[in-house]
Amino acid sequence: MTKRSYNFNAGPAALPLEVLEKAQSEFVDFRESGMSIMEMSHRGAIYESVHNEAQERLLSLLGNPSGYKVLFLQGGASTQFAMIPMNFLGEGQQANYVKTGSWANKAIKEAQLIGKTHVAASSESDKYMKLPELSSLQLSEQPAYLHVTSNETIEGTQFKEFPDTGSIPLICDMSSDILSRPFDLSQFAMVYAGAQKNLGPSGVTVVLAREDMISSSPKHLPTMLRYDTHVGNNSLYNTPPSFGIYMINEVLKWIEARGGLEGVQELNRKKAELIYNEIDNSEGFYQGCVDPASRSHMNVTFRLGSEELEKAFAKASEQEGFIGLKGHRSVGGLRASIYNAVPYESCEALVNFMKQFQEQHA
Known part of the structure; x- marks a missing residue:
């Protein structure tokens, strides 16, 4: 093999060499099936075992908090920017956001297309180079949820801790720092992340959510934009990005092996x-x-x-x-x-x- 590059790409980003080599060895014949995992049915026992194992391994790394489900979706975090207000922003409520830079701004822009939004804290006056103090959050009346972006990939900022929002659901875009450090999942109603930075290849979006949040979605929404569609079908309502989910499972094994x-x-x-x-x-x-x-x-x-x-x-x-x-x-x-x-x-x-x-x- 030729010398590998020093890969500092922002995403799609570096994958562990050991994981790539493992995938290479299993690429043509997965578990002696005579097929690649990319060729087999997502309804078959072999693929479903990988699918379920990845869900279980992810929750295990986070301490197995009770009442949470793992979803493997498509469309990137950018689709979540719209799905979140579509599913959770009710009549008379406001979606609250912490405005910290490029990705937070994109999430806010999508929510504004769905309903009323409110900026509870902002670092815009500091050109997004200094995060706002979350202790001074100013939530709206009747907040549907508070959304934060844990790490702004473009500006290079990262929250070291998160606010206690009590009964108000806390939702976090962790696309660029998920599983880079321990965090208390029970503090959040939902965490979501595109896989292509710390979890695996592009094409998979991971959602970790309280089951009570995603068990019933508004009936008027299109089927694929309802969280209850995916939780009710174990993320298998339609064909999943099976190879990407297999890769996530291997990356999770790699994280386990490193403590x-x-x-x-x-x-x-x-x-x-x-x-x-x-x-x-x-x-x-x-x-x-x-x-x-x-x-x-x-x-x-x-x-x-x-x-x-x-x-x-x-x-x-x-x-x-x-x-x-x-x-x-x-x-x-x-x-x-x-x-x-x-x-x-x-x-x-x-x-x-x-x-x-x-x-x-x-």
């Missing part, structure tokens, strides 16, 4: 500290975009002294095998996405490259 969420969190902390320390100790050559208290352990965003220098950095890094270090087109700059499957060694290589680039251009 579960506690073990993964410690490695992620070390990776993030390594790169942030290089930024902070560069005497201003590299400049972190985000207030230190709001920095993400998944997406490290930084700038150089000029756009020309940033372009030179991106070009030189690509020549050295680093992929995905350009910042998102909407904000510019540079970004290293260091999800669970990005090895510590890749982060070390990046820091060494950063040192060399600074020596050449300071």
